[in-house]
Amino acid sequence: MRSRAVRGVLLAYLTGVVALAIVVVTDKRHMAFSLAVRPAMPGVVVKPGHDGCQRRIDVEESFDSITILPAAYYHPVPRLSVRVLDHGSLRPLASGSLGDGHPENKVTPIQIRPAVPKGRSIDLCIRDVGRWKVGLFSSGPNDNEPSYATIDGHVQAADILIDFQRPPRTALSLVPDIFRRAALFHPRWVGAWTFWVLLGLLLLVVPALLCLALRAAQNRPPGREAPE
Amino acid sequence: MRKVPRPLLLLLGAVLAFVVAWSLFVPPLQVPDEQAHYGYVQSLVEKHKRPKGGGRNTPRQLSTEEEAAGLHSRAFTIIQNPHEKPPWSAAAEARWRAAARALDGGGRSNVRNLGTQAINPPLYYLYEAIPYELASGGDFFDRLYAMRLFSGLLMLVTAVAGWLVVGEFVGDARLLQLAGASVVALQPMTTFISSGVNPDAAFDALIGLVIWLSVRTLLRGLAWRRAAALVALMIGAALVKGTALLFLPAVAFALLVPVWRARRELLRSAIVGRAALVAGGCALVAAVALFASRGGGGQVDHAYPKSLAEAREFVSYLLRFWLPHKPPFTRDFPVLRTFPPYSVYIKTSWASFGWLETRFPEAVYPLFALVSLSTFAGAAVALKRRLFRIPGAVLLFFALMLFPLLLGLGWLEYRELVTLKYGIRIQGRYLLPLMPITGVAVAAALTLLRDRRRELAAGLVVGGMAVLQILSLAMVAGRFYA
Numbered sequence: 001m002r003s004r005a006v007r008g009v010l011l012a013y014l015t016g017v018v019a020l021a022i023v024v025v026t027d028k029r030h031m032a033f034s035l036a037v038r039p040a041m042p043g044v045v046v047k048p049g050h051d052g053c054q055r056r057i058d059v060e061e062s063f064d065s066i067t068i069l070p071a072a073y074y075h076p077v078p079r080l081s082v083r084v085l086d087h088g089s090l091r092p093l094a095s096g097s098l099g100d101g102h103p104e105n106k107v108t109p110i111q112i113r114p115a116v117p118k119g120r121s122i123d124l125c126i127r128d129v130g131r132w133k134v135g136l137f138s139s140g141p142n143d144n145e146p147s148y149a150t151i152d153g154h155v156q157a158a159d160i161l162i163d164f165q166r167p168p169r170t171a172l173s174l175v176p177d178i179f180r181r182a183a184l185f186h187p188r189w190v191g192a193w194t195f196w197v198l199l200g201l202l203l204l205v206v207p208a209l210l211c212l213a214l215r216a217a218q219n220r221p222p223g224r225e226a227p228e
Numbered sequence: 229m230r231k232v233p234r235p236l237l238l239l240l241g242a243v244l245a246f247v248v249a250w251s252l253f254v255p256p257l258q259v260p261d262e263q264a265h266y267g268y269v270q271s272l273v274e275k276h277k278r279p280k281g282g283g284r285n286t287p288r289q290l291s292t293e294e295e296a297a298g299l300h301s302r303a304f305t306i307i308q309n310p311h312e313k314p315p316w317s318a319a320a321e322a323r324w325r326a327a328a329r330a331l332d333g334g335g336r337s338n339v340r341n342l343g344t345q346a347i348n349p350p351l352y353y354l355y356e357a358i359p360y361e362l363a364s365g366g367d368f369f370d371r372l373y374a375m376r377l378f379s380g381l382l383m384l385v386t387a388v389a390g391w392l393v394v395g396e397f398v399g400d401a402r403l404l405q406l407a408g409a410s411v412v413a414l415q416p417m418t419t420f421i422s423s424g425v426n427p428d429a430a431f432d433a434l435i436g437l438v439i440w441l442s443v444r445t446l447l448r449g450l451a452w453r454r455a456a457a458l459v460a461l462m463i464g465a466a467l468v469k470g471t472a473l474l475f476l477p478a479v480a481f482a483l484l485v486p487v488w489r490a491r492r493e494l495l496r497s498a499i500v501g502r503a504a505l506v507a508g509g510c511a512l513v514a515a516v517a518l519f520a521s522r523g524g525g526g527q528v529d530h531a532y533p534k535s536l537a538e539a540r541e542f543v544s545y546l547l548r549f550w551l552p553h554k555p556p557f558t559r560d561f562p563v564l565r566t567f568p569p570y571s572v573y574i575k576t577s578w579a580s581f582g583w584l585e586t587r588f589p590e591a592v593y594p595l596f597a598l599v600s601l602s603t604f605a606g607a608a609v610a611l612k613r614r615l616f617r618i619p620g621a622v623l624l625f626f627a628l629m630l631f632p633l634l635l636g637l638g639w640l641e642y643r644e645l646v647t648l649k650y651g652i653r654i655q656g657r658y659l660l661p662l663m664p665i666t667g668v669a670v671a672a673a674l675t676l677l678r679d680r681r682r683e684l685a686a687g688l689v690v691g692g693m694a695v696l697q698i699l700s701l702a703m704v705a706g707r708f709y710a
Contacts, residue, residue: 004680005403008687009694016695020702029710036302036312060317145299145323163311171710178709181316185256185301185324187370198249202698206242210410210690213238217402218683 005214013207024175028168033060035144035162042071042135043158044149046128048078052136053125053150054160056087061177063164064115065096066124069137072104078130082110087121100130109165124162137161235406236391243387243413246697247380250423253701255314255708256372257303258582259424260655264288264345266372266425269356273364274337281346282522285648288343292335293328297368300324306708310585314708328367344527349520351467352427375425382429383422386663387413389436393664394671396443397618407686408671412436412663414693416700420581421657427468428657434465435475435661439629442482446621450486450502458483459509463516470521471658473514474636478628480510485621528643545642546635561645570597577656579700584655586707588699603666606673616672626665633659 035057046052070077080098085091096112116122128134138149138158149156179195257263267290271279274291281288290298298304300323306312315321359374366374390412391405398404412418422429441458445451462479465472483506491499521527533539544558549568554560570593578596580587587593610616641654670689674682 003687004683005687005690008684008689009691010687011684012688012691012695016691016698020699023702027706029706031313031710033316034311034313036305036309036314038305038309038312058315058317058319060315139305144302171706174710177316178705181314181709182253182255182705184315184318184321185297185369186252187366187373190252190373194252198245198252201245202249202701206245206694207691209238209242209245210694213235213242213406214403214687214690216234216238217406 003211003215003218005218006211009207009210009214017203021172024171027171029171029174030165030168032063032164032166034164035147035159037144037159037161038139039069039137039161040139041137043138043140044136044151044156044160045133046126046136046151047133048128048131050152051125051127051150052160053123054147054162055123055150056147057122057124058147059116059118059120059122059164061164061166062115062118063112063166065109065111065165067107067109067163067165068126069107069161070102070104071135071137072132073135075104075132076100077102077104077108078128078132078134080110080134081127081129082112083125083127084112084116085123085125087123090123093120093122097129115166126160233391233402235402236388236409239391239406239410239413240384240387242694243383243419246414246419246694247383247423248377249701250420251373251376251380254420254424254581254704255303255306256301256369257298258307258708259376259421259426260583260657261345262425263290263294263298263303264342265353265356265427266375267291267294267339267342268345268348268350268353269360269375269425270294270336271339271342272350272353273357273360275339278350279339279342279346281342282344286341286343289340290342291337291339293331293368294339296327296331296335297324297372300327308583308585310582310707316709325367347522347527348427348469349467349517351464351520352430355430356425372425376423379425379429380419380423382433383413383419385433386418386422386429386436389433389440390664390667392440393436393443394667396440396447397616397668398671403683403686404671404674407674407689408667410690410693411670412667414690414697415660415663416579416693416697417577417581417657418660418663419697420700421660428660430468431465431471432661432663434461434468435472436664437461438465438475438479439662439664442479442625443622445482446485446619446625449489450483455483455506455509459513462509462513466513466517467520470517470527471633471636473517474632475629475661476510476513476517477632478625479513480506481628482625483509528640529647530643532639541646542639542642545645546638549638549641563645572654573656573659574600575656577659579696579703580656581700581704582707586704588703603669603673606676607669610672610675613676615675618668618672629662629665630659633662 044052072078077098079100082096083092084094086093094112094114094116096110098108098110102108138160141157141159144159147159149158149160179192182195183191268279270291271277300320302314306314356375356379359378360371363371363374391409394405394408418432422432438458438461441454445454458479462472484503487499487502533542541559545561547555547558548561548564552567574597575593576584611618637654637658644653674685677685
């Protein structure tokens, strides 16, 4: 391997792979899953003593906290009580609460105990236990079929913005999950294995092809004059 | 038949790997306007006619099948919403499969309105009708991904065009040719767009070949077969996107220069005849472009300034667009305060995936700007020192390819802003058909280095482009799947 051009390719690849490795080892991700709701407006307004729920949520990954975006109309966010229920039986699975004094219009985390395991269908209810109303940021009823929002059991034309969080994991540890997720909504012949094969191709075969291309390019006779 | 050069063949192998990766890894309908382009093909195949639409404000009404697929895969709500993700559970996919089964093969023929994409000419969509038809026994995603992979094959043509254009200037210096071609062949945005359902895939490929034949004509003189091929390619490009019109002055120039050069050797009648043939060919291209894109009416309300006041305002707009500070006595356009040459043409031509929202950290883009400027500055120095030769006519041709395009995009954007009050909607990817010119600039800049350093730099360019693709794919993974 004497070609400087080949060394150039390998140097670029090595630099890139090291940079990528640093990123995937240090980049920690909290999101268990999301409902892909756009924060259009505080469209689900819950009055004191009432419940706003987002129902029939697929638990795509175990979670132990949520984030919401609350509006409190020039007040701090009122105290909130959160309950996670099994969708079918309405059996309580976990709970959490938000104390006084949180500023409004900011993404607000709420711890849930115990962690809710993956695979269930749940209802998540937020009860206003404070003294003034809270508006939960939401979008119109969108792509979260079959999930839907209710206030005191009445279906709302909106979905509540809730993101589900878990303890941080490095991007590297998520690679198998990433490939499994990427294979959804694809032809049946595509699976996580497809992306493992492609990863191998891009990290091993492509640099080999490019090195061979450069060697072949250098094996040509010396250049002639460029045309006028 | 000439043998395909081995370096090109190996480069195409690498390009193919990236095409498959981009095609399969990007979530459905997360390539710009992919849902409308898919709908166009669906309308052609299922209803045997072009879709309705054309208005800039009319909402798209896709087929029931596509709406269902988009709904269950959250394809529409995650658009430009970088914090939200597609569903990650098999249950969501199972629900879509149940909904798709309920359609029982129906729900494909009621595409009702596709907005501005409806006025696009049909050639690319006819090409994409082949995989749609081949996969028509499958479900929505079978067809979508077959179409993506088929579209990605056009990236190979783009890569070959890059190789051929650079080859016109470097003779047998294959290393320079490979380095220059790799900038075209491994450009992440071109690969991303070409590997989705998007007519830019065909447009970039055809314009790449147009550049090659135009340069060849300028360097080697007029040959009628080549000229006919050039006009045919331009007609092909005009049948893909009406934007082909903006390249017509450059192509006419490339065809007329050899006629002008031969004026002393030819009879006056022969000169007039050849010039008339060139003019006729260009008129044919223009007619095809206007007819096929229905006059372009959906894109812009009128094609040129209708009054002196409008012309002055447009000049103000251009000055505000291209200068970092507002010059005195010109109108301010607040949306242009981000210095668009950088925020639009640099950022969104290098790396802006999904619906433009999937980007590297801000700190990375100045590096891209620096690399872009250094490349063209290096090429200019190489030309000045006569280390690399590009005839003046070819430089003028390159300028004629670029400036009408910039002017046309500027006009489009200016009218959008005035009539619809939108922010900046043009994107750097609209310049990607001209990537072969960048390939030439890279080859030229490399001649500034002596042999050993040049070899190393060529390797760094080729490897760097491939690494950029891998980092881009990693970013896409973080955006959608983590």
